[in-house]
Amino acid sequence: KFINTYKSASSRLIKKDFPHVRKKLWKEMFWSRSFCLLTTGGSPMEVVKKYIENQGIK
Secondary structure, eight states: OHHHHHHHHHHHHHHHHOGGGGGGOBTTBOSOSOOOOOOOTTOOHHHHHHHHHTTTOO
16 A cells, blocks of 8 residues: 555656656556565665675576
């Protein structure tokens, strides 16, 4: 429920502040229906950043 509320509010604000974005949208949809919520367990931001940057690297 929180994520959907956030997506709705942020979509409205982005469309308001950047009206040219509307021309690029498909059926007025800014966000897809899916979402992902992750927690880091208090890890330092640098550790999280390095983890994300190394995704897909073997």
